[in-house]
Amino acid sequence: MTPLFEFKGVTKSFGGLTVADRLDFHVDEGEIVSLIGPNGAGKTTAFNLATGIYRPDSGEILFDGENVVGLQPHKITQLGIARTFQTLRLFLNMTVKENVMAAAYGHTRSTVVEAIFRLPRARREEREISQLAEEKLAFFGQRLAGYRHQQQAYNLSYANRRRLEIARAMATNPRLLLLDEPAAGMNPAETHELTELIGRLRTDGGYTVLVIEHDMHVVEGISDRVIALDHGVKIAEGSFEQVATNELVIEAYLGLQGAA
Amino acid sequence: MEPAGDTPRVGVDDWVASHEARLDQRGGFAGLARKIDDRVPAWARLAVFAGFAATLPLWMGRGDLFVYGIFTLIYILLGLGLNVVVGYAGLLDLGYVAFFGFGAYFYALLSSEQYGIHWPSAISFPVVVASTALLGLVLGIPSRRLLGDYLAIVTLFFGQAFVVFVNAANPKVAGTGLTGGPNGIADIDPNDLFGYELTTRTQQFYFLLFVVVAVLAGLHFLNESRTGRAWRALREDPLAAQAMSIPVNRLKLMAFAFGAGIAGLAGCIFAAVLTAVTSGNFALPILITIYAIMILGGIGSLTGVVIGAIVINVSFQFLAPENPQNNARVLFYAVVMLLLVLGVRPWWRLGVVLGGVAVLGFAANAVVEAISPSWTAGAVVEAGRLGFISDWVIVPAGHDRFANAAYITLVVAVLTLTRVRGWWRTGLLIPTVYLSAIVWETSFVEQPAVARWILFGALLVFLMTVRPQGLLGTPRVEIV
Numbered sequence: 003m004t005p006l007f008e009f010k011g012v013t014k015s016f017g018g019l020t021v022a023d024r025l026d027f028h029v030d031e032g033e034i035v036s037l038i039g040p041n042g043a044g045k046t047t048a049f050n051l052a053t054g055i056y057r058p059d060s061g062e063i064l065f066d067g068e069n070v071v072g073l074q075p076h077k078i079t080q081l082g083i084a085r086t087f088q089t090l091r092l093f094l095n096m097t098v099k100e101n102v103m104a105a106a107y108g109h110t111r112s113t114v115v116e117a118i119f120r121l122p123r124a125r126r127e128e129r130e131i132s133q134l135a136e137e138k139l140a141f142f143g144q145r146l147a148g149y150r151h152q153q154q155a156y157n158l159s160y161a162n163r164r165r166l167e168i169a170r171a172m173a174t175n176p177r178l179l180l181l182d183e184p185a186a187g188m189n190p191a192e193t194h195e196l197t198e199l200i201g202r203l204r205t206d207g208g209y210t211v212l213v214i215e216h217d218m219h220v221v222e223g224i225s226d227r228v229i230a231l232d233h234g235v236k237i238a239e240g241s242f243e244q245v246a247t248n249e250l251v252i253e254a255y256l257g258l259q260g261a262a
Numbered sequence: 263m264e265p266a267g268d269t270p271r272v273g274v275d276d277w278v279a280s281h282e283a284r285l286d287q288r289g290g291f292a293g294l295a296r297k298i299d300d301r302v303p304a305w306a307r308l309a310v311f312a313g314f315a316a317t318l319p320l321w322m323g324r325g326d327l328f329v330y331g332i333f334t335l336i337y338i339l340l341g342l343g344l345n346v347v348v349g350y351a352g353l354l355d356l357g358y359v360a361f362f363g364f365g366a367y368f369y370a371l372l373s374s375e376q377y378g379i380h381w382p383s384a385i386s387f388p389v390v391v392a393s394t395a396l397l398g399l400v401l402g403i404p405s406r407r408l409l410g411d412y413l414a415i416v417t418l419f420f421g422q423a424f425v426v427f428v429n430a431a432n433p434k435v436a437g438t439g440l441t442g443g444p445n446g447i448a449d450i451d452p453n454d455l456f457g458y459e460l461t462t463r464t465q466q467f468y469f470l471l472f473v474v475v476a477v478l479a480g481l482h483f484l485n486e487s488r489t490g491r492a493w494r495a496l497r498e499d500p501l502a503a504q505a506m507s508i509p510v511n512r513l514k515l516m517a518f519a520f521g522a523g524i525a526g527l528a529g530c531i532f533a534a535v536l537t538a539v540t541s542g543n544f545a546l547p548i549l550i551t552i553y554a555i556m557i558l559g560g561i562g563s564l565t566g567v568v569i570g571a572i573v574i575n576v577s578f579q580f581l582a583p584e585n586p587q588n589n590a591r592v593l594f595y596a597v598v599m600l601l602l603v604l605g606v607r608p609w610w611r612l613g614v615v616l617g618g619v620a621v622l623g624f625a626a627n628a629v630v631e632a633i634s635p636s637w638t639a640g641a642v643v644e645a646g647r648l649g650f651i652s653d654w655v656i657v658p659a660g661h662d663r664f665a666n667a668a669y670i671t672l673v674v675a676v677l678t679l680t681r682v683r684g685w686w687r688t689g690l691l692i693p694t695v696y697l698s699a700i701v702w703e704t705s706f707v708e709q710p711a712v713a714r715w716i717l718f719g720a721l722l723v724f725l726m727t728v729r730p731q732g733l734l735g736t737p738r739v740e741i742v
Contacts (some may be wrong), residue, residue: 050398053505079507091502093495104491108507114516117487118480124487131488 012061039231084176086167102135105173341567343524349562351517352497357417360424363544366531373451394526401516414580446540560735581714618692665704
């Protein structure tokens with residue numbers, strides 16, 4: 003079976019600094035895979051390469067068997083890869099619901115003329131997008147419910163912004179979700195809630211998930227498989243136990259002393 | 263879905279949840295304006311605007327209808343187009359006024375003796391609007407990768423280049439007389455609506471009103487569509503917008519073309535109403551005025567553009583040098599009063615200030631007159647119904663030096679005012695207000711052309727300090 007998503011020998015360097023060095027990994031349909039590694043290991047770079055923000059110097063990035071290298075970011079998203087941002091890049095001065103509705107651009111078709119004259123297709127699509135947005139926001143239970151739909155995104159707390167990022171990515175109707183540190187800035191209770199949520203993304207949402215995470219409780223709780231990176235190189239891959247006890251991984255996190 | 267009760271209560275933020283309620287409690291003018299903005303649906307606002315505007319020709323003279331009615335509507339149209347480019351898509355376009363000029367000149371060329379072409383406007387209007395939109399698109403292509411300041415510089419160059427080109431393309435230089443050079447093009451055909459010429463101001467006004475209402479409605483629907491949301495997303499964060507499946511470059515070009523098209527339409531109507539165009543109509547001051555309209559009303563708000571255009575055009579025409587100087591005076595005192603009402607709380611403190619100013623004025627006038635009558639002998643210009651002013655302010659007979667001294671004292675007083683607090687401020691406010699009245703009556707009232715710019719500038723500065731987001735804009739938040 004061809005994997006849903008695959009990095010094949012992907013290399014990228016900025017000047018003399020190699021941030022991805024012949025990266026090979028894959029994610030199968032329906033899997034939840036975690037990408038771990040110390041700061042600067044190249045995890046977010048891998049996301050930027052996958053979504054077309056950076057273009058690899060060499061190698062292939064395959065999605066559903068198709069090479070996405072060189073495609074514009076919005077094209078890649080339309081194919082079915084959606085991401086969240088570690089640094090939170092919401093549309094702050096738009097309402098919560100509009101944030102989600104805006105992400106439906108790629109799979110709607112009505113033109114400017116249809117919108118201005120409120121022709122049938124524009125009206126129908128508006129209804130559908132509105133419903134879609136409510137559905138995606140309902141995924142987070144009470145957190146993003148009701149009155150929050152009409153709040154400007156900047157009113158949201160940090161944890162809710164992370165949730166909204168996920169809801170927005172879901173609205174692009176992706177098959178693969180790339181979550182960049184979804185638990186950053188959350189308290190233990192919220193982190194626990196998020197762990198369950200990522201599981202539900204697969205069971206209820208039917209998404210395949212690749213997640214960058216620093217919190218090892220989250221990684222342990224959700225991952226089918228863990229991939230560890232350091233200095234742009236894959237240093238370990240396997241189950242959480244295998245990776246967590248791998249000497250190279252311990253060395254990358256703690257230095258040589260830790261490995262000894 | 264999870265039942266609401268099951269989720270942990272940790273992190274449920276009461277402060278955020280009560281945000282709207284707190285806004286509702288906000289009193290005063292800002293709170294009221296917000297409530298009106300929130301509660302009154304868009305169609306009702308449009309109906310009120312159109313209904314009121316439709317009565318204008320019934321009670322306004324021809325000249326007033328022209329400068330207050332027609333000009334305001336043209337400014338609204340221009341503001342709406344700019345709002346698409348800057349307010350929605352967030353592209354700082356400083357060449358916008360050139361599209362207005364292009365539309366006007368192109369219509370003029372198609373409807374005058376310049377080349378002996380007289381197209382019916384049912385054909386020339388769509389042709390001009392489409393060409394202007396195309397020009398916007400063409401200019402957008404090289405500019406679409408530029409951001410912020412760089413885009414502003416390139417578009418500003420284009421706007422200036424247009425004026426230079428129009429001035430230079432005259433018979434002597436180009437040999438064709440394309441634009442008539444600095445003289446412009448005269449005797450342009452009026453708008454003929456399927457053979458029915460709109461020659462009276464009333465007809466032109468109603469046609470323009472219809473266009474403005476149609477554009478307002480169209481833009482409202484567009485803003486609430488996938489395209490409108492994509493534009494706003496692109497304004498907020500282009501990278502995130504692209505990652506959310508929005509083709510950023512195509513949408514930038516669409517915004518350019520759309521804004522340019524509306525400016526082109528405004529240009530057509532402008533040329534047809536004025537029946538003459540010159541390059542001066544499309545220079546930098548007009549661009550600044552259009553920006554002021556949009557910023558005053560609140561960037562991104564359609565109602566804001568309408569209100570901004572009304573406020574700016576009406577106050578500007580009202581203060582025009584041809585108008586009686588009393589207009590400016592009434593506005594001046596109204597602005598001072600408004601500032602006091604808005605700025606001095608609670609109401610009894612306001613009462614103390616107003617009473618103090620009145621008493622101080624009459625007392626000072628009486629005392630000064632008792633000492634030396636010539637000090638109050640200066641003529642108060644055309645006070646009319648406000649005749650009591652001559653018993654209130656001190657206007658000496660020959661007052662050049664006195665006026666300058668008063669002006670400098672006023673500046674010092676205002677600066678001091680910003681440094682003191684509490685009762686000191688209230689106390690100092692009384693002579694400061696009185697002093698400003700003296701400065702007005704001795705210097706500005708005699709130079710209405712200067713005074714209107716100063717008043718206008720002071721009004722804008724004040725508004726931008728109090729409400730940086732404009733009258734109806736929502737506050738922008740940037741969190742890095």
